[in-house]
Amino acid sequence: MMIIKEPKELQQELKRRRFEAAKQGRELTVGLVPTMGYLHEGHASLIRKARANDVVVLSIFVNPIQFGPNEDLDRYPRDAARDLALAEKECVDIVFMPEVQHMYPQPTKTKIQVEGLTSSLCGASRPGHFDGVTTVVAKLFHITKPDFAYFGMKDAQQVAVLSQMVADLNMDVQLVPCPIVRESDGMALSSRNVYLNEEQRSQALVLSASLKEAYELVQEQKSTTAAELKKLLTERIEAKPLAEIDYVEVLTFPELEPISEQTRLSDYEGDIIAALAVKFGSTRLIDNMLFQKKDVALHV
Amino acid sequence: MMIIKEPKELQQELKRRRFEAAKQGRELTVGLVPTMGYLHEGHASLIRKARANDVVVLSIFVNPIQFGPNEDLDRYPRDAARDLALAEKECVDIVFMPEVQHMYPQPTKTKIQVEGLTSSLCGASRPGHFDGVTTVVAKLFHITKPDFAYFGMKDAQQVAVLSQMVADLNMDVQLVPCPIVRESDGMALSSRNVYLNEEQRSQALVLSASLKEAYELVQEQKSTTAAELKKLLTERIEAKPLAEIDYVEVLTFPELEPISEQTRLSDYEGDIIAALAVKFGSTRLIDNMLFQKKDVALHV
Numbered sequence: 001m002m003i004i005k006e007p008k009e010l011q012q013e014l015k016r017r018r019f020e021a022a023k024q025g026r027e028l029t030v031g032l033v034p035t036m037g038y039l040h041e042g043h044a045s046l047i048r049k050a051r052a053n054d055v056v057v058l059s060i061f062v063n064p065i066q067f068g069p070n071e072d073l074d075r076y077p078r079d080a081a082r083d084l085a086l087a088e089k090e091c092v093d094i095v096f097m098p099e100v101q102h103m104y105p106q107p108t109k110t111k112i113q114v115e116g117l118t119s120s121l122c123g124a125s126r127p128g129h130f131d132g133v134t135t136v137v138a139k140l141f142h143i144t145k146p147d148f149a150y151f152g153m154k155d156a157q158q159v160a161v162l163s164q165m166v167a168d169l170n171m172d173v174q175l176v177p178c179p180i181v182r183e184s185d186g187m188a189l190s191s192r193n194v195y196l197n198e199e200q201r202s203q204a205l206v207l208s209a210s211l212k213e214a215y216e217l218v219q220e221q222k223s224t225t226a227a228e229l230k231k232l233l234t235e236r237i238e239a240k241p242l243a244e245i246d247y248v249e250v251l252t253f254p255e256l257e258p259i260s261e262q263t264r265l266s267d268y269e270g271d272i273i274a275a276l277a278v279k280f281g282s283t284r285l286i287d288n289m290l291f292q293k294k295d296v297a298l299h300v
Numbered sequence: 301m302m303i304i305k306e307p308k309e310l311q312q313e314l315k316r317r318r319f320e321a322a323k324q325g326r327e328l329t330v331g332l333v334p335t336m337g338y339l340h341e342g343h344a345s346l347i348r349k350a351r352a353n354d355v356v357v358l359s360i361f362v363n364p365i366q367f368g369p370n371e372d373l374d375r376y377p378r379d380a381a382r383d384l385a386l387a388e389k390e391c392v393d394i395v396f397m398p399e400v401q402h403m404y405p406q407p408t409k410t411k412i413q414v415e416g417l418t419s420s421l422c423g424a425s426r427p428g429h430f431d432g433v434t435t436v437v438a439k440l441f442h443i444t445k446p447d448f449a450y451f452g453m454k455d456a457q458q459v460a461v462l463s464q465m466v467a468d469l470n471m472d473v474q475l476v477p478c479p480i481v482r483e484s485d486g487m488a489l490s491s492r493n494v495y496l497n498e499e500q501r502s503q504a505l506v507l508s509a510s511l512k513e514a515y516e517l518v519q520e521q522k523s524t525t526a527a528e529l530k531k532l533l534t535e536r537i538e539a540k541p542l543a544e545i546d547y548v549e550v551l552t553f554p555e556l557e558p559i560s561e562q563t564r565l566s567d568y569e570g571d572i573i574a575a576l577a578v579k580f581g582s583t584r585l586i587d588n589m590l591f592q593k594k595d596v597a598l599h600v
Contacts, residue, residue: 022322110468142470168410
């Protein structure tokens, strides 16, 4: 496993490997798994998907420009040694692990903005967050030129925003959204779960539990409306004294547009997402459930 | 010469050619010349530079998103047949000539913005213009993946802005700024020159003439200040009754930052640009002169 810190070095290394393969008549495919490190089983599931490619590149970079001034950049959990051990175990070929000065040798004057999709959900709570995400992911794409890039559906809005960017800018990469990975009790895996104390973690189970209940309700009662779904989720979460709701939304996916409160979920033709962001103490957790027409909903 | 309209088709064609060359152990280089068509000798000079590459791609696309609502998008001059004849004569390999619906199958939600560099000069006069330029050039880069891309220095601010974008976003392309091409009487070539009537064109010569005078002044009198240069240019242009100044600026290049009025040009360590935008009737012309420390100034 190769560890690279310099963007130019990774760009050159992959160019060299592609050329060598082509000389032998093979088109090398590169799979990129962009992460902020502190890897867990969710990241591991992305890496395993990426193994369908000839070369798996795992990037580990806590991207400062996607954090707001009062967010958790400084205390975001890091453990390079453990991350590298996991990467090795999962057969990653190249770990790209730049420092901030490698990615931003000077403060970036260039930002990529996706309008509309970034104004709701986490975009509303975290102004500028998605500009930081799209900008760093575009950088990673330009450095790595992946054929496929793997993202977890826990950040469903991120998947929607990045898909729009890729389509709008004619980027030659295929995004692969991957299902949320959960603990056995339903808790969605997140590097930020480490912030929670025992009581907070116990109450935070309401996120996955209420989404599961919502999913089952829609399966059983075809007449369930968006408003009823939202009410159910809100009531369940509000019943937990440590929970402070940031948002509970039911939107179309991937457009992230509101649907009328009286719309029955079974009547709507496209996919619908129920998305939650809830604070426990100073820790903000997100989770979501996709209601897909083709019955491939990602079960809790 | 191949003519392609579909972004995906061009992407595939170039990928195929690169792979075929690599199979034979050759690294194919691609040179891109992005234009809005209505080609003139300035564009031809870019194409000739691009011939240093294995494949020359000329793009011809009047990009609607870089025009303001009251600008000349509708009347921008077009002549596809003449453009193709020039391209053929200059040995272009592939002409990429998409329609608006090929480049924007849906209105783009994604914009690339370069801060700072876009707030002065044409960026101040044409709000949103450079967002349109950076966005479409990024699209062209993603479609073509050029090794080198050629731009005329008449749009000096465009060169500065695109260089910043390429560096900030780790784009794997080398920008090649090329000297302004002029008529024998000094007039900088521009597709928009066709808008001028005889009297306007005659008076518009003041742009190149005053820049030449400014250049000679700085050569002769090392003590010339930025303020004196600006005054000279302004007076010469104001002496022409049909001229309406949009801006006359003396700035650092490529940072495009103001320099103090009393700075002697010969004392400043970096490069300096004198840049003009002047309207004649409804036609807005730009021109500029670079004062380079390494004595490779682009003579009028």
